[in-house]
Amino acid sequence: MNILRNLMTCICAGILLIACSAQTPNSNSPDSVETNAHIEVKGSDTMVNLALAWTESFRESHPDITISITGGGSGTGIAALLNDTVDIANASRRIKNEEIDVAQNLGIDPFEMIIARDAVAVIVNPNNPINSLTLEQISDIFQGKYSNWQELGGEDRPIVRVSRESNSGTHVYFLESVLRLNDPQNRSLFDPNTLLLPSSEGIIAEVRDNPNAIGYDGLGYVTPEVKVLGIGANLEGPFIWPSAETVNQGTYPIARDLYAYTNGEPQGAIKTFLDWILSSPGQNIVQELGFITVSP
Amino acid sequence: MDIKTFTPPSLTKEKLRFTQVFETLISLTIKAAGYSAIVFVLMIFYFLLSEGTAAIGEIPPQVLFSTRWYPVEGYFGIWPLIGGSLLVTVGATLFAVPIGISTAIFISEIAPRWLREIFKPIIEILAGLPSVVLGFIGIIALAPNLRVLLDLPTGLTALTGSILLGAIAIPTIVSVAEDALDGVPRSYRDAALAIGATRWQTIWRVTLPAARSGVLTGIMLGIGRAIGETMTVMMVTGNAPVIVRGLSSLFLPTRTMTATIAAEMGEVAKGSVHYHMLFLIGVVLFIISLIVNITASALVFRSNKRSDRILS
Numbered sequence: 001m002n003i004l005r006n007l008m009t010c011i012c013a014g015i016l017l018i019a020c021s022a023q024t025p026n027s028n029s030p031d032s033v034e035t036n037a038h039i040e041v042k043g044s045d046t047m048v049n050l051a052l053a054w055t056e057s058f059r060e061s062h063p064d065i066t067i068s069i070t071g072g073g074s075g076t077g078i079a080a081l082l083n084d085t086v087d088i089a090n091a092s093r094r095i096k097n098e099e100i101d102v103a104q105n106l107g108i109d110p111f112e113m114i115i116a117r118d119a120v121a122v123i124v125n126p127n128n129p130i131n132s133l134t135l136e137q138i139s140d141i142f143q144g145k146y147s148n149w150q151e152l153g154g155e156d157r158p159i160v161r162v163s164r165e166s167n168s169g170t171h172v173y174f175l176e177s178v179l180r181l182n183d184p185q186n187r188s189l190f191d192p193n194t195l196l197l198p199s200s201e202g203i204i205a206e207v208r209d210n211p212n213a214i215g216y217d218g219l220g221y222v223t224p225e226v227k228v229l230g231i232g233a234n235l236e237g238p239f240i241w242p243s244a245e246t247v248n249q250g251t252y253p254i255a256r257d258l259y260a261y262t263n264g265e266p267q268g269a270i271k272t273f274l275d276w277i278l279s280s281p282g283q284n285i286v287q288e289l290g291f292i293t294v295s296p
Numbered sequence: 297m298d299i300k301t302f303t304p305p306s307l308t309k310e311k312l313r314f315t316q317v318f319e320t321l322i323s324l325t326i327k328a329a330g331y332s333a334i335v336f337v338l339m340i341f342y343f344l345l346s347e348g349t350a351a352i353g354e355i356p357p358q359v360l361f362s363t364r365w366y367p368v369e370g371y372f373g374i375w376p377l378i379g380g381s382l383l384v385t386v387g388a389t390l391f392a393v394p395i396g397i398s399t400a401i402f403i404s405e406i407a408p409r410w411l412r413e414i415f416k417p418i419i420e421i422l423a424g425l426p427s428v429v430l431g432f433i434g435i436i437a438l439a440p441n442l443r444v445l446l447d448l449p450t451g452l453t454a455l456t457g458s459i460l461l462g463a464i465a466i467p468t469i470v471s472v473a474e475d476a477l478d479g480v481p482r483s484y485r486d487a488a489l490a491i492g493a494t495r496w497q498t499i500w501r502v503t504l505p506a507a508r509s510g511v512l513t514g515i516m517l518g519i520g521r522a523i524g525e526t527m528t529v530m531m532v533t534g535n536a537p538v539i540v541r542g543l544s545s546l547f548l549p550t551r552t553m554t555a556t557i558a559a560e561m562g563e564v565a566k567g568s569v570h571y572h573m574l575f576l577i578g579v580v581l582f583i584i585s586l587i588v589n590i591t592a593s594a595l596v597f598r599s600n601k602r603s604d605r606i607l608s
Contacts, residue, residue: 072562073562073563075562075563076562076563079562079563079564079565082565083566098565099565102565102568157449158449159449160449160450165535165559165560166366166367166368166560166563167559167560167562167563172368175368187369189364189366189369189371190366192364192376192536192537192538192539193536193538193548193549194536195450195452195534195535195536195549196534196535196536196551196559197452197534197535198530198531198535198559202435202531205435205436206450206452209439209440209443209451210440210443210450210451212449212450213450
């Protein structure tokens with residue numbers, strides 16, 4: 001009898017626990033009160049610093065809303081949104097059709113907003129004499145069609161390709177827009193020898209230390225210790241270096257939108273936060289951190 | 297003389313019953329704890345199998361056994377990953393076993409007592425060093441220097457991973473092997489020295505063979521740690537899924553099974569082909585470490601029997 005009663009107590013406690021944990025991500029529901037709201041943000045590593053700066057500044061005007069930011073990669077953020085564990089998923093690439101299919105099966109309705117823009121810089125070691133390449137040359141380098149810098153007019157050194165892991169939005173964007181030159185029929189892949197590093201910092205460190213390396217990263221992450229290459233449509237040029245101006249003029253070819261995804265149209269505190277990001281204080285921070293503002 | 301039977305004053309009937317109940321309870325608890333370990337292993341293996349075997353049905357064998365790993369586009373070739381894990385582990389063994397055993401011999405047989413008292417705790421502290429710290433040291437200090445020293449295209453290679461994994465395995469090997477050497481009776485050494493063996497002959501022909509089972513256990517535990525290690529290899533091996541062609545691949549980047557699971561688990565949608573594939577890799581990893589453990593116990597068992605035969 002006693003054992004039975006204990007068992008029942010355990011089961012009841014278990015059910016309560018499960019019920020509580022299922023309740024957690026509820027700041028999304030329309031009836032949530034705006035005071036003391038909590039927003040969970042996860043996703044793109046490219047956007048982590050930006051999101052942190054937004055949060056810090058946002059807290060000054062809205063002390064009642066707490067926000068926590070996690071990185072992990074765009075794919076990670078979107079996966080978390082589909083599993084309903086975050087309120088906002090930051091992504092440096094658009095949500096894939098397969099992910100939308102999964103979302104519909106799970107009863108999630110991803111809502112897309114463009115909250116900033118970013119140029120992808122192609123970087124080499126400062127000791128590398130090469131200053132600019134064409135888009136096609138970069139595509140061929142990462143496909144493994146060149147193996148020595150000499151073939152591109154550089155020194156007699158092997159080429160070491162450095163990339164983010166495939167869960168990175170930057171990786172997917174680079175594959176589609178640079179490696180495959182925006183051609184949906186093109187099924188080219190990264191050379192298998194390409195180093196896949198788990199973080200943006202890892203890429204900067206390897207390119208900074210290794211004169212053989214070529215990599216790519218969001219412009220917001222590029223430090224003065226690496227050399228940014230100019231990119232041209234053909235060998236005669238003109239070669240364009242990434243900056244806010246060249247991206248807004250549309251002359252720098254590899255720039256992408258940065259997205260925020262929510263489950264359904266944002267409401268309550270989430271709407272307040274996203275509206276603030278798109279307002280001028282939010283977009284000023286975008287500019288300060290080396291990203292590019294969304295044109296109104 | 298009057299013989300009085302001794303009855304402990306405390307053992308009254310009630311107390312005796314209480315003790316009996318208590319004893320049964322304790323032995324039941326211990327039994328449950330023992331069996332639960334087996335149950336957990338079986339449950340984990342069942343979970344891995346049930347999630348992983350789905351991949352075998354979903355991915356055609358010619359894709360599974362191809363040489364290209366790029367899951368985003370549906371390339372699920374597992375050979376580069378198995379090769380990468382084995383390569384890094386073999387490299388780590390080549391590096392850790394000679395150094396580990398020599399260190400154990402030095403501490404147990406050669407070093408004076410006071411030095412030994414200092415060395416042993418230091419080695420044990422080394423065993424507790426978090427692997428992410430080692431990985432960080434690898435990226436900052438080891439990889440750039442290896443690249444310059446060996447004139448490699450990049451310092452992020454299987455060799456870098458092997459050296460760091462070796463450093464992780466060494467404390468385990470030293471600690472267990474030293475205990476085994478220490479357990480060899482003093483009389484063995486005295487006997488060897490008495491019949492005119494030199495100190496080196498005593499160590500190599502008598503002490504080490506007598507401690508063989510413990511030393512082998514240490515090596516296997518060290519290898520086991522190296523295979524399962526994730527963070528360090530993910531940070532320093534470059535993670536390029538290159539097909540492994542012999543030991544010369546040590547000087548190229550490589551991608552291990554553990555790093556693949558760690559890097560890709562976060563992004564996969566639950567129930568997708570990629571998700572099942574990562575579990576299948578987990579199964580393969582589990583089977584490999586099972587083989588290592590079974591080999592270890594078989595070796596230990598055999599050498600026990602032999603040494604028993606010779607020495608008893």
